[in-house]
Amino acid sequence: MRTLPLPLCWLGGVLLLTAIPATAQTVLYDKSRISCVSRQENVPVEAQFRKFTAQIAFDPTKPEAGKAQIEIDVGSFDIDNAEVNDMAKDRDWFNARAFPRATFVSSGIRALGSGRFEVRGPLTIKGKTLETVATFTYTADAAGGVFDGAFSIKRLQYNIGEGVWKDTGAVADDVLIKFRITVAAARPAAKK
Amino acid sequence: MSSVTANRYSGPAILLHWLIFALIACGFTLAVYMVELPLSPQKLKYFSWHKWIGVTVFLLAVARLAWRMAHPAPALPESLPAWQRRAAAITHAVLYALILVIPLTGWTYSSAAGVPTVYFGMVQLPDLLAKDKALAEQLKLVHITLNYTLLTLVIIHAAAALKHHFVDRDEVLARMLPFVKSHGEQ
Numbered sequence: 001m002r003t004l005p006l007p008l009c010w011l012g013g014v015l016l017l018t019a020i021p022a023t024a025q026t027v028l029y030d031k032s033r034i035s036c037v038s039r040q041e042n043v044p045v046e047a048q049f050r051k052f053t054a055q056i057a058f059d060p061t062k063p064e065a066g067k068a069q070i071e072i073d074v075g076s077f078d079i080d081n082a083e084v085n086d087m088a089k090d091r092d093w094f095n096a097r098a099f100p101r102a103t104f105v106s107s108g109i110r111a112l113g114s115g116r117f118e119v120r121g122p123l124t125i126k127g128k129t130l131e132t133v134a135t136f137t138y139t140a141d142a143a144g145g146v147f148d149g150a151f152s153i154k155r156l157q158y159n160i161g162e163g164v165w166k167d168t169g170a171v172a173d174d175v176l177i178k179f180r181i182t183v184a185a186a187r188p189a190a191k192k
Numbered sequence: 193m194s195s196v197t198a199n200r201y202s203g204p205a206i207l208l209h210w211l212i213f214a215l216i217a218c219g220f221t222l223a224v225y226m227v228e229l230p231l232s233p234q235k236l237k238y239f240s241w242h243k244w245i246g247v248t249v250f251l252l253a254v255a256r257l258a259w260r261m262a263h264p265a266p267a268l269p270e271s272l273p274a275w276q277r278r279a280a281a282i283t284h285a286v287l288y289a290l291i292l293v294i295p296l297t298g299w300t301y302s303s304a305a306g307v308p309t310v311y312f313g314m315v316q317l318p319d320l321l322a323k324d325k326a327l328a329e330q331l332k333l334v335h336i337t338l339n340y341t342l343l344t345l346v347i348i349h350a351a352a353a354l355k356h357h358f359v360d361r362d363e364v365l366a367r368m369l370p371f372v373k374s375h376g377e378q
Contacts, residue, residue: 080306
């Protein structure tokens with residue numbers, strides 16, 4: 001097998017780089033959080049995804065030009081209970097070995113007015129992709145900006161909780177996904 | 193209603209005593225059984241039931257204590273030695289305290305563990321504490337320890353009642369038994 005000529009490699013690198021929006025903001029992970037609230041026997045219980053990456057380019061004055069891509073390590077599910085955390089990685093739940101990541105890629109963002117926005121796009125969990133819509137607020141100050149939002153999914157549509165866990169009396173079908181993502185203040189964008 | 197007959201607890205006091213006993217017996221047995229189970233929908237159900245029982249015990253215990261304040265217990269037999277009177281008074285006071293405090297430790301343990309209590313799956317109780325894993329572990333230990341303290345006292349309490357009935361042949365047990373007519377009531 002021949003290696004690619006250097007200029008082609010270089011071109012490939014540039015293409016990869018341009019796939020990430022040029023104005024991607026720096027995500028402050030210690031001030032960001034993605035969690036889910038499930039209802040067990042109608043008791044709301046919140047769990048956090050400790051590991052995720054987000055690539056976000058968002059300008060509240062031009063929301064439709066914004067882009068977001070989020071990858072969640074489903075094995076980082078943490079409900080503060082070792083037994084449940086282990087079970088979450090099992091085949092019946094996230095099947096983290098076969099499907100280590102859940103991804104969301106925005107296909108469109110629009111303003112809803114008064115600081116609220118709507119983002120839509122495909123959400124993939126456990127190998128299954130469904131169109132999703134989430135509303136969020138964006139608040140910015142000198143230090144940066146905060147995206148705060150939530151949306152609901154039906155866990156059974158993604159086969160999360162199979163076998164005996166299909167019982168929605170024990171764990172409700174509706175699961176609320178909450179996100180709070182903080183980005184550092186944007187540096188002046190370089191002119192193209 | 194006139195005052196309670198001298199040698200018998202009132203109807204509501206007897207009802208509350210046995211109702212609370214039955215619920216605690218169920219709640220305790222369920223707890224010992226459920227904690228060993230592997231995680232399953234059934235286990236979540238049992239935890240919910242256990243909490244509902246606990247909330248019910250607490251509410252009934254409050255009612256019972258209020259009733260007791262307004263309706264003093266019947267007098268103990270004259271023949272009872274002073275140390276036994278003291279022992280009975282202390283045991284009863286601790287039993288009352290435990291049936292109030294144990295549900296509270298369960299509730300706060302649940303809150304600290306990040307799992308709210310939803311009474312009968314309908315009424316969500318406020319979380320008394322914020323989620324705190326280390327505190328949850330401590331409260332769990334307190335909850336369990338107090339429960340085994342309760343079990344020990346209940347055994348002593350029942351043994352003393354049986355001793356009164358079968359050895360001393362006095363009316364101490366009969367005054368708390370339902371459907372028994374004591375001599376004083378005839």
